[in-house]
Amino acid sequence: MPIEPIEKGFKQAEILIKDILFGFEFDKNNPNDLKNFKLLKARQENPDFEAGLAVFICGEPPSNFPYRSSFFLTKFFTDLGLNYSHDGSTRRFWVKDVLLELPIEKISYIIENGLFNKRDFRRVAKEKGIVDLDEIYQKAITEFKSFIEESLHINTTIDLTYLLDMNINVELLFENPNQTDDEELNKLIQESKDRFFNPKDKYVAIEKLWDAFERVKTYFDSNKKTSSKLLVSIISRGFDESIINDEFAALTKIGNDFRIRHHETDKKAITNNKHLNYLFFRMMTLMDLCLTSINENKE
Amino acid sequence: MNINNKHPSHNKKKQRAYCMNNTEKIQFLKSKLSELNGFRVTLDSDNLKNFETLKLEIINFLNDSQRIRFNQIIFYTERPDNSEFLGDDLPF
Numbered sequence: 001m002p003i004e005p006i007e008k009g010f011k012q013a014e015i016l017i018k019d020i021l022f023g024f025e026f027d028k029n030n031p032n033d034l035k036n037f038k039l040l041k042a043r044q045e046n047p048d049f050e051a052g053l054a055v056f057i058c059g060e061p062p063s064n065f066p067y068r069s070s071f072f073l074t075k076f077f078t079d080l081g082l083n084y085s086h087d088g089s090t091r092r093f094w095v096k097d098v099l100l101e102l103p104i105e106k107i108s109y110i111i112e113n114g115l116f117n118k119r120d121f122r123r124v125a126k127e128k129g130i131v132d133l134d135e136i137y138q139k140a141i142t143e144f145k146s147f148i149e150e151s152l153h154i155n156t157t158i159d160l161t162y163l164l165d166m167n168i169n170v171e172l173l174f175e176n177p178n179q180t181d182d183e184e185l186n187k188l189i190q191e192s193k194d195r196f197f198n199p200k201d202k203y204v205a206i207e208k209l210w211d212a213f214e215r216v217k218t219y220f221d222s223n224k225k226t227s228s229k230l231l232v233s234i235i236s237r238g239f240d241e242s243i244i245n246d247e248f249a250a251l252t253k254i255g256n257d258f259r260i261r262h263h264e265t266d267k268k269a270i271t272n273n274k275h276l277n278y279l280f281f282r283m284m285t286l287m288d289l290c291l292t293s294i295n296e297n298k299e
Numbered sequence: 300m301n302i303n304n305k306h307p308s309h310n311k312k313k314q315r316a317y318c319m320n321n322t323e324k325i326q327f328l329k330s331k332l333s334e335l336n337g338f339r340v341t342l343d344s345d346n347l348k349n350f351e352t353l354k355l356e357i358i359n360f361l362n363d364s365q366r367i368r369f370n371q372i373i374f375y376t377e378r379p380d381n382s383e384f385l386g387d388d389l390p391f
Contacts, residue, residue, distance in 0.1 A: 007339070013369065
């Protein structure tokens with residue numbers, strides 16, 4: 001079937017691309033450019049930005065802007081030096097189409113010099129016998145500000161994990177199938193994860209996890225010091241080695257001081273579930289980092 | 300689930316835009332705009348496939364909001380093909 005290009009569509013695409021280019025090239029030290037950039041963000045975030053602005057320009061009730069008939073719409077644009085003449089179609093759709101063909105700098109110009117031109121507010125105030133011009137002007141400003149705010153946040157999404165009532169970090173930790181070449185290490189971690197879901201086995205889960213921690217320290221060499229130094233260095237790539245070092249030391253100390261690795265009478269027991277949970281996830285996060293880094297290093 | 304596979308660069312076409320620096324992005328956009336303008340009057344059924352490929356390249360570059368806007372644009376209309384039957388050829 002033969003096809004025919006639509007000039008309006010190409011013009012809209014051109015403007016969309018030029019706006020994006022403006023976003024890359026604008027002068028960050030120029031207040032005018034900064035203002036246009038903020039307006040551009042609102043335009044880009046809200047797919048109905050032009051439709052909303054068209055309602056204001058047309059003065060469609062219940063907006064607080066002056067009503068503009070076909071004649072005044074044409075006058076609105078021609079007074080701003082824009083050669084558009086209303087064609088008799090539905091006013092707000094026509095204005096929307098005009099706006100879609102204008103770059104962000106022109107939209108900004110229209111708002112400053114046309115939409116908020118007090119002359120039109122004065123005309124309507126006179127027609128309606130409104131004495132307090134400032135009051136309707138301020139209402140229009142408030143309405144416009146709220147439109148910009150809404151446009152900027154119109155695409156705010158909701159985290160699905162919130163809707164599903166799950167904790168994505170926990171899911172990631174438990175679902176992560178990280179496997180190392182050390183079968184014994186893999187088994188210890190898996191057993192720890194399996195036991196953790198049984199409230200009676202939480203303590204055992206932590207013991208297994210600390211066993212896995214000691215095991216991973218010798219992953220590269222039977223000499224624990226040499227091996228764990230290498231492990232810390234691999235994990236820390238692109239991060240901060242001292243933080244990882246401190247975490248290794250802190251968790252080792254916890255394992256030694258509490259009744260986790262040793263069961264002498266002087267070792268403190270952990271009696272509260274919330275502390276068991278805290279220690280489990282703290283260690284599991286570090287183990288996850290270790291295993292991920294080991295596998296990446298292998299690649 | 301392997302979280303390492305979830306990096307945005309998993310899509311090769313997106314990876315291109317994702318990895319570009321600003322200068323490359325500007326060059327890319329300017330070049331696509333120029334290509335787009337080339338179709339402005341010449342777009343027909345013969346080069347429609349090339350045009351759709353170009354659209355796809357642009358769409359893959361855009362972020363979600365820009366993509367919604369771009370997808371709303373109507374670039375062409377289909378005309379009924381009257382070449383086979385003229386008024387005089389109709390059998391009634």
